Amino acid sequence: MGRPPCCDEHGVKKGSWMPDEDKKLTEYIEKHGQGNWRRLPKLAGLNRCGKSCRLRWTNYLRPDIRRGKFTDEEEKLIIQLHSVLGNKWSTIATRLPGRTDNEIKNFWNTTLRKKLLQTGIDPVTHQPRTDLSLLSSLTSRLDSSLQLQVDAARLIELHLVQNLVRLLTCSSAAPNLDLIRLLGSAVPTNHHQVNDIFALTPQLSSLVNGSLGLPSLEPVGQQTLSVNGGQTAAPSSADDSSSESMMMNRDCGTNSGTFPASVTTPSLVSSPENKNETISLEGSTNTPTSPPFEAWDALNLDDFGWKEIIDQMSPWLNAP
DNA sequence: AAACGCGCCAACCGCTTGTTT
DNA sequence: AAAACAAGCGGTTGGCGCGTT
Structure with a gap:
């Protein structure tokens, strides 16, 4: 059998002490001394639990208490x-x-x-x-960090567009029709029709066809997004770094029709293996106009409306 | 003048420890 | 030895006062 709560009596007063309660408690203790706190309230005529009386006395009413600021x-x-x-x-x-x-x-x-x-x-x-x-x-790096945030945000935008393109151009299976629907186009049934989607925006079409001589976002230093504590994967093969990686008919992995399980992205942090990285979160001196941004900036993707697309893609992006 | 946020502090709560029956 | 009780302890809460907007 456990110990009953100290203050389980009904109707026992709680909260701030009134001056008359203080007076009763002080007078009782001055007369009878400290002792049986459990019986004290009744004997002193207080509607409080013994514990409350003890705390009031030891923390406030005791005559030897020194009040005021700490020296x-x-x-x-x-x-x-x-x-x-x-x-x-x-x-x-x-x-x-x-x-x-x-x-x-x-x-x-x-x-x-x-x-x-x-x-x-x-x-x-x-x-x-x-x-x-x-x-x-961190404070000392604030200036460069702010710039890096701009760089990183830009890179993420570009990367998402890149993956969107890849999703739509996978050859190993039927194109992702749902995504295509999201793009607001008539449902295409073959790659030719998929290409028509890109005709909607000449800029994206150029991106897909590589006709702008754009920097690939995947070349040397490419990393695989990892969830195991940010460890980076080994750089991909030279084949993958080819500019052809942005082209149609590229193998998108085994998960076509859904978002690739392994999403590739340019490295954000330099490593010994990634000597050619242009973006580093550590002491980077990149500016928004530095590679690989120059050519991508030329696309003026802000006008593309990719944000709306990415918003609608979120169910796929968040899918396990 | 009212609303709001914040710091201070008395009091409470739940748990542990020590003592008594 | 075990249960009941009392006291102590530390964390937390709630109300009050004060300064700021």
């Missing part, structure tokens, strides 16, 4: 003791006469903890914060 010495002592004892507030309180564990705990949580954090000290370990140096280094 610098107390502050230093608390930090010092906390570094040794941790959150042992009652033990810490025994070293600060007149201060209650509750008061020290509150002071720590509201003031000291923040103070330490601001001065670069971890309030748990009392050691210099390691994440702060990381933050500092």
Whole structure:
């Protein structure tokens, strides 16, 4: 049989103490001393549970309680003791006469903890914060990072368009009719008709036919998107890096008709194997006009309306 | 003047530990 | 030895006051 709750009595008052309650409690303890807290409320004429009375007395009414602001010495002592004892507030309180564990705990949580954090000290370990140096280094790279975000966003846009094209041009199976429907065209039944879709936008058509001499998004340094902690796959073969990779009749993998299970993308982070990478998140000096963006920018894909397409493709993109 | 956000702190809650029966 | 009880402890919450918008 478990222990019954301390304050399970019905009608027991909770919340802030009234002055007359404080008076009753103080008078009773001054007269009879501390003792059986469970019986005290009844004897003192209080409609409170014993636990509540004890807390009120020890944290507020006790005559030896020292109220007011913590001094610098107390502050230093608390930090010092906390570094040794941790959150042992009652033990810490025994070293600060007149201060209650509750008061020290509150002071720590509201003031000291923040103070330490601001001065670069971890309030748990009392050691210099390691994440702060990381933050500092990130700040120093803010300028280039902002530019990288632009580069990365651009790259993702291009990559999505690239995969959209590939989906529509897979040769190993019937074209993805659903996607084609999404493009708002009449349902094509062969590759010739699929090509007609691209005729809707000369720019995309050019992209597919490689007639602009566009930089391939797949060549040297291509990586496979990985979900295992960002590990990169080995660069793909030289065949894959051919400009033909953007052409029709390319093998799209075994999952034609659905989004390829293994989505290829240009590497975003340089690696020893990816010497030719033009985009690196670490100290990149790329600008929006640097390769591979120049030629792609010429497409003016913003006007293509790809965003709407990608929105509608989201069920495929999110499919397992 | 009202609304809102935020910090402070008293009090509560649930759990653990120690003591008594 | 086990159950019941009391006290203590630390985390969390809720209300209040104050400053800002």
